[in-house]
């Protein structure tokens with residue numbers, strides 16, 4: 001399976017994975033730090049409570065007791081967070097007050113304050129032991145005050161603290177990912193417009209892509225692409241030049257063969273030789289046509305465009321003149337050739353040589369394929385934005401499913417006779433496209449025959 005990797009998802013992955021790792025690490029560290037602070041605060045509270053009790057140690061009749069008022073006791077046992085346990089033992093380790101079973105510090109110490117962890121009634125506790133002298137200065141020894149609380153409440157507090165920190169951090173990570181997502185989209189905008197530019201191009205446009213509006217990182221890519229386009233265009237041009245040159249070179253020997261054949265025909269005695277020579281003559285004529293069509297196509301193709309600059313010209317006049325040139329051919333075939341166009345000039349930007357070539361090919365088809373006695377009409381119809389050039393005939397027509405294919409090179413309809421070589425409409429399409437014109441093939445008026453319509457953009 002092929003992984004589809006977008007720049008966006010890659011960037012998100014490169015950013016989100018380290019962020020998530022950092023986030024987890026910081027959560028662990030944060031928890032540790034929170035635990036320390038919570039411990040410190042709670043330990044201090046324990047100590048405070050122990051010192052409070054210590055202040056109430058009294059001696060009466062040689063008996064040590066703790067004079068805890070009822071209120072203070074209640075405060076110790078019903079604290080909001082959790083109750084405190086306490087135990088006070090005398091200098092001989094004798095029980096004075098509190099919970100007798102509270103684990104006291106096992107090794108009596110000389111430290112004034114000692115913290116320790118123990119287990120009490122099935123739960124872990126944290127306790128403080130404070131040594132308080134019974135009567136300062138006297139040799140009566142000291143009482144030990146133990147105050148304890150369950151450990152779980154500290155974990156709870158630390159957890160609450162950590163939630164308060166980690167949740168905003170998670171939001172931050174999420175917001176960062178979102179910002180990157182959006183930012184990358186914005187950053188890639190110039191690439192999208194570049195894509196549009198390339199997509200909307202026709203195959204004939206090999207001009208350089210705009211470099212300026214692309215981000216710096218992309219410019220080398222565009223430069224490389226432009227370089228390739230330039231080389232491609234040069235290669236294409238040289239190929240077309242080769243075809244054009246070859247076709248041109250073939251014309252002279254072909255003309256020679258034709259002349260020689262005609263001479264031989266005149267002098268030939270036997271019928272057999274006459275027949276062979278006539279076939280040779282027809283073949284030579286067909287080959288000459290093929291060579292001429294190849295030359296036209298090579299001239300019409302994109303690479304050769306530079307040799308044919310466009311200029312504003314009158315399409316009406318051009319069509320009228322070209323049609324007039326075809327009148328003798330039409331008369332030969334007894335075809336009624338007509339022209340219908342406006343008297344005023346209709347300007348388009350075009351190349352007269354190529355446009356004439358285009359009309360010649362369409363007219364050649366119309367007159368060649370229409371039966372004797374038929375009609376062919378050339379129309380020039382100016383519109384607001386376009387000028388339409390149409391050639392209608394009353395011939396056999398082109399079946400709808402073939403209307404796309406007849407534009408292909410060397411494609412001919414079956415049973416259409418053997419004269420053509422199948423390049424005419426390919427030439428027509430090339431020339432129309434190079435003029436930015438749209439070409440449509442339809443049935444003629446009343447569904448009879450063929451109508452070729454070419455809509456040229458009007459010159460501004």
Ligand SMILES: Nc1ncnc2c1ncn2[C@@H]1O[C@H](COP(=O)(O)OP(=O)(O)OP(=O)(O)O)[C@@H](O)[C@H]1O
Pocket residue numbers: 289293361364365366369370393395396397398406407411412413414416419420421422423424425426450
């Ligand atoms: N006006 C038309 N009426 C009927 N069929 C047509 C018409 N124009 C073209 N065709 C059909 O389309 C085919 C392709 O036309 P195209 O002009 O490309 O080639 P061609 O006429 O055969 O050869 P050439 O290169 O000599 O013009 C023709 O062979 C013909 O069958």
Ligand SMILES: [Mg+2]
Pocket residue numbers: 361364365420423424425
């Ligand atoms: Mg033709």
